[in-house]
Amino acid sequence: MAEIRAEPFAFPLKKGAAALVVIDMQRDFAEEGGFGASLGNDVSRVTAIVPDVKRLIAGFRAAGLPIIHTMECHRPDLSDLPPAKRDRGAPKLRIGDEGPMGRILIAGEPGTAILPELAPVAGEVVIEKPGKGAFYATPLGDILAEKGIAQLVFAGVTTEVCVQTTMREANDRGYECLLVEEATESYFPEFKAAAIAMIRAQGAIVGWTAKLDDVLEGIA
Numbered sequence: 233m234a235e236i237r238a239e240p241f242a243f244p245l246k247k248g249a250a251a252l253v254v255i256d257m258q259r260d261f262a263e264e265g266g267f268g269a270s271l272g273n274d275v276s277r278v279t280a281i282v283p284d285v286k287r288l289i290a291g292f293r294a295a296g297l298p299i300i301h302t303m304e305c306h307r308p309d310l311s312d313l314p315p316a317k318r319d320r321g322a323p324k325l326r327i328g329d330e331g332p333m334g335r336i337l338i339a340g341e342p343g344t345a346i347l348p349e350l351a352p353v354a355g356e357v358v359i360e361k362p363g364k365g366a367f368y369a370t371p372l373g374d375i376l377a378e379k380g381i382a383q384l385v386f387a388g389v390t391t392e393v394c395v396q397t398t399m400r401e402a403n404d405r406g407y408e409c410l411l412v413e414e415a416t417e418s419y420f421p422e423f424k425a426a427a428i429a430m431i432r433a434q435g436a437i438v439g440w441t442a443k444l445d446d447v448l449e450g451i452a
């Protein structure tokens with residue numbers, strides 16, 4: 233068993249049972265005219281982590297470890313979009329509306345795609361999810377069980393929304409979870425810091441957090 237330097241204590245890596253989960257690195261959260269911008273957010277914070285997410289993905293590929301990509305999106309007929317989600321707040325564009333990159337957060341639209349620099353390659357799993365958590369209403373749990381995965385390393389956006397929700401879902405399902413600090417981001421720096429602190433508090437109540445270089449060294 234290898235160890236990864238982490239907080240609040242070393243992460244006990246089981247290399248044959250670990251996978252990377254890259255959450256929602258989509259144009260809709262990173263580019264002007266997408267869902268994130270429609271909610272009033274500064275999306276440049278998301279593009280800034282792309283090089284670090286890319287290094288993390290390259291490390292997992294080089295180590296021959298599984299990679300799972302998620303995409304927050306809905307069916308074109310909106311049958312998996314609860315009105316409570318669509319109608320929340322007063323965004324400039326709602327989910328399903330036509331925007332400059334196609335319909336906002338709809339499967340198959342250009343804006344919903346994963347950023348080209350981080351695009352999945354053949355053999356990598358892509359999970360389309362209608363919720364913030366990647367286990368809700370998706371086959372993720374069955375896919376992980378089939379692959380014998382027990383540990384999940386997390387990257388992606390946003391730290392306190394889809395990343396943290398998925399980590400909490402995974403933690404309750406018995407997975408050991410590790411968040412890579414430079415490979416996740418929020419539209420709110422204070423929320424990223426708070427999410428990292430609350431995840432690893434109380435003896436890793438939700439999971440561990442670690443620096444990118446330490447994760448890359450641990451999985452190599």
Ligand code: TIU
Nearest residue numbers: 256304389390393394395
């Ligand atoms: N708004 C926000 O911070 N996040 C989301 O809506 N989805 C994800 O985090 N992917």
